[in-house]
Amino acid sequence: MEISQNWSKISPQLHSSHSLEISQGERGHLLAVEMNDIKGAAETKIEIRGLNKVSDKGDSILKSVRVDIPRGVIMGIIGPSGSGKSTILRALNRLWEPPKNTVFLDGTDICDLDVLCLRRKVGMLFQLPVLFEGTVADNIRYGPKLKGKKLSDNEVYKLLTLADLDSSFFYKSGGELSVGQAQRVALARTLANEPEVLLLDEPTSALDPISTQNIEDVLVKLRKDQMMTIVIVSHSIKQIQRIADIVCLLVDGEIVEIIKPDQLSEAKHPMALRFLQLSS
Ligand SMILES: Nc1ncnc2c1ncn2[C@@H]1O[C@H](COP(=O)(O)OP(=O)(O)OP(=O)(O)O)[C@@H](O)[C@H]1O
Numbered sequence: 001m002e003i004s005q006n007w008s009k010i011s012p013q014l015h016s017s018h019s020l021e022i023s024q025g026e027r028g029h030l031l032a033v034e035m036n037d038i039k040g041a042a043e044t045k046i047e048i049r050g051l052n053k054v055s056d057k058g059d060s061i062l063k064s065v066r067v068d069i070p071r072g073v074i075m076g077i078i079g080p081s082g083s084g085k086s087t088i089l090r091a092l093n094r095l096w097e098p099p100k101n102t103v104f105l106d107g108t109d110i111c112d113l114d115v116l117c118l119r120r121k122v123g124m125l126f127q128l129p130v131l132f133e134g135t136v137a138d139n140i141r142y143g144p145k146l147k148g149k150k151l152s153d154n155e156v157y158k159l160l161t162l163a164d165l166d167s168s169f170f171y172k173s174g175g176e177l178s179v180g181q182a183q184r185v186a187l188a189r190t191l192a193n194e195p196e197v198l199l200l201d202e203p204t205s206a207l208d209p210i211s212t213q214n215i216e217d218v219l220v221k222l223r224k225d226q227m228m229t230i231v232i233v234s235h236s237i238k239q240i241q242r243i244a245d246i247v248c249l250l251v252d253g254e255i256v257e258i259i260k261p262d263q264l265s266e267a268k269h270p271m272a273l274r275f276l277q278l279s280s
Helices: 087-093 115-121 138-148 153-162 179-191 211-224 237-243 261-266 268-280
Strands: 019-022 043-055 060-070 074-078 101-107 124-125 196-202 229-234 247-249 254-259
Touching: 019 087, 019 229, 043 087, 043 229, 060 087, 060 229, 060 254, 060 268, 074 138, 074 211, 074 237, 087 196, 087 229, 101 153, 124 179, 138 153, 138 179, 153 211, 196 211, 196 237, 211 229, 211 247, 229 237, 237 268, 247 268, 254 261, 254 268, 261 268
Parallel strands: 074 229, 074 247, 124 196, 196 229
Antiparallel strands: 043 060, 043 101, 247 254
């Protein structure tokens, strides 16, 4: 059973109304999301078309996941443990290799792209930051250096600022940092590759509320100032409500709701309501 969430229909070239249309069919609980007020949402950045994954034992991990992610939005993915959230995220930069013709970046099948080039364009941040040996500056310079580019001190300072870190961090080593600070360095290191898409897998679950807010502020700024497309997996409904434009609810490998975070209470799927109740 395939869900048809045809986000391309929001393109103004194709349709005058910018609504995100969802074929109801058997999935009557899926709600149409009005996209009019989401700046830049008319352009599709990532398309996922019928993505399936079956485990070695034959269990279905992803079931015909189909969704278009508009450019310049923050999409939150929520769902119970084991529902396939990380698997989807990992498919988007081929940490898990999706089948051909299932994931497209700007209309190109990501399987046809050079994998390192893809991962520069589609950067990823994990739950726990792992910094390389050396200074914070060395970490930030790492990605560009692989391409033969040495970032100037000034460029490193700019990236520190972008990740909400002051200049005193430049010469610090990873061991001197808190987890929250290290996460922001990991973010600066990812941003040094000038990604167009940022994938985040529970990036603040190990952080205190202030560090969490620092990261959230940076994400919102990146979306606003650079029209970056951001996909974030989070167990915190409150976090999703604070920063996301759109939320996808995944249950047992299927997308069962795509909805605006402030409309979660109108969601029809019982799991959406349960999530909401538990978070309040
Ligand atoms: N390489 C693998 N081989 C077999 N099963 C896997 C593999 N990777 C993930 N799975 C299974 O796929 C399902 C989805 O896993 P995934 O990590 O994507 O879920 P999740 O929603 O991100 O969970 P959580 O919230 O706990 O992180 C789980 O049942 C998991 O055990």
